Amino acid sequence: SQKIEQNSEALNIQEGKTATLTCNYTNYSPAYLQWYRQDPGRGPVFLLLIRENEKEKRKERLKVTFDTTLKQSLFHITASQPADSATYLCALGGRALTFGSGTRLQVQP
Template sequence: SQKIEQNSEALNIQEGKTATLTCNYTNYSPAYLQWYRQDPGRGPVFLLLIRENEKEKRKERLKVTFDTTLKQSLFHITASQPADSATYLCALDIGGSARQLTFGSGTQLTVLP
């Protein structure tokens, strides 16, 4: 079955540094991959979508890469700020509709001032 692994449950970094989160998957070839942000007690919020034919996508301080050979996506937050502290979820499309969207369990990022 499809499996998604995010690199670690918790990641602490110093303010101003670049945070790098990893999402690895097995057993399928997704058409696209998404990243969401979730704050405590709230629902996830969509951040970025990257398609299988795209290597990289950027949005302000966020950058996502997608390597379909390695079956891996990297999510970078540059010049990190304490306000970036949250749980980040990756989600994989393994079919033709969002019905097939499968989520990883998330990485909790803490940016220390």
């Protein structure tokens, strides 16, 4: 069955540093991979989508890479801020999404 792995341990970094989150998947060949942000008690908010034929996608301080050979996506937040503290979810697919369990990011001032 399809499996998505995100680091369940929280990632703690200092303000101004680059945060890097990992999403690994097995038994799946997604045409699309999406990243969402979720704050406590709220619904997920879409951040970025990357297609299987794209290696990298950027949006402001965010960067996503997609390696279909390694079956891995990396999500980077540069110049991180305390306001970036949240849980970040990786999701495979374009429509009926399969989500990972998310990684909690804590940015310390």
